[in-house]
Amino acid sequence: MAVDVGGTTMKGGLVGRDGALLYVERRVTPRAEGPERVIAAISAFVTDLSRPRSVGLDGGVLEPVAVGLAVPGLVTATHAVFSAAFGWRDVPVEAFTQVSLPVALGHDVRSAGEAELAYGTGSDVRTGSTGSDTRSGAGDVLYLPIGTGIAGAVVLSGSLYGGAAGWAGQIGHIPVWPDGVRCACGQRGCLAAYASASAIASRCGEDSAADVVARVTAGDARAVAVWNEAVEALSLALATYTLLLDPALVVIGGGLSLAGDTLIAPLRDRLPTLLTFRHPPALRVSALGVHAGLLGAGLLGWRAQEDHL
């Protein structure tokens, strides 16, 4: 069983060992009601998903064997340490589930990156076919899901990189404009304060980034200004990432990636102008889209089951 906890919706489901999505259910994340209510909602979701369930046309009954739980923020194997979106600190994994199944807690974005590596866009890069003769193609990829927040799965030489304490990839909170707007994390000018789906929506007075995209397409001035600023912030962050880590490929996922060329085309225009002495990496939209997180939580669950054997 897998649960991917996003800032707006929680996706829960059953994921086969081969990555097949056998059952998917969405519930609203009660973020506005505070961290305790979110934790209780996750636990209730896990309990409901743990019941045997018949799926598919043949009506076969599936019984979950483990829980994979992907959450945003700073996460260790034992604790959800911090999330600006949820306002929680040091929540032990046990708080999220009351069922007697093995459970694995993971970072939503790094888990999604694992799923992309296993099933999605960029798996070709691991074997050297990036289409550019200056690339070693050893799997140097940034997976960048953009949703309520922004974090990156940093894939170096084909493996996810976690950092000294497992906190690598917090690209959503790098200061793109140091004197810029205040972010929910307490810092100033963070990428996520300009380019997360939630920031884009709220800066336009909309409920969702999809509404903003519709206004951008219609030529609405305020929406275009907000969108351009988001694209510029993303371009600056990707220029910085490229200069530091020289990736062969950046894969953009999450809800905002559903904007497709409205997002990718201006990014492909702007990024090279910020890199005067080197080529930009290739930019693609994730093939797994909004399901990457759930598939990644599924990988966590199967790992919990294996560790339990």
Added chain:
Amino acid sequence: MAVDVGGTTMKGGLVGRDGALLYVERRVTPRAEGPERVIAAISAFVTDLSRPRSVGLDGGVLEPVAVGLAVPGLVTATHAVFSAAFGWRDVPVEAFTQVSLPVALGHDVRSAGEAELAYGTGSDVRTGSTGSDTRSGAGDVLYLPIGTGIAGAVVLSGSLYGGAAGWAGQIGHIPVWPDGVRCACGQRGCLAAYASASAIASRCGEDSAADVVARVTAGDARAVAVWNEAVEALSLALATYTLLLDPALVVIGGGLSLAGDTLIAPLRDRLPTLLTFRHPPALRVSALGVHAGLLGAGLLGWRAQEDHL
């Protein structure tokens, strides 16, 4: 034999297989005279260093067996691809030497990082003794030599990371203030345009950053303003690096590190204020100082000799 080509001086010397510095000579880098003159000066230096030379009190004669050459900018094993400081593009390694010894070309900062890993500050981090219980201590270190330019040696899990095409670590050209001053590389607001030793000196009308440090110590208003801006730029870049890569340690080297506490103390004050939801990495001054590059070039030379056997 080792040559470390800096923007102001070239350091050449003989380095033993154990990292002992057996002979060191400095020459001015004729940077103002253009890239051809710099290349010719390097070649002449290599030729002079290749002659048998008696060193030490016992007058033993040393005969170099290989050439290790460390240069700044974008570098591959076969070409000095680009340097903003020198204005060269795609210089083949053969252009730098006319002697008939095996030669290895490398990036000055990554080579210096190799030397730091082999002999210097932070080698303890590889074995897990970082003094903090939240660190895995697997050798996640940024070596940041600050001289004429700024680049970083990105050490991840104990190994230098080069990126997809070997161009990782260009932290000197990340945009810390996107609307800031124009950098020699053609981009705007680069870290190096505020915090390299050469930028600090020229912004104060001095020949060297050491002169600026003296004025800072004396309380000169212009020097203090330039210095504070350099410290802020470095703090922003280190905050960004920390959020992306979660290092356990940052080691500052190069000429500017000779400023010691004048540099490190305000960095230690500012960096935590830019990281609201996580701890900053430890900050130290390099133990190898300005010799890290030469020792790194020595490692390159010994590698060339081994590859030649």
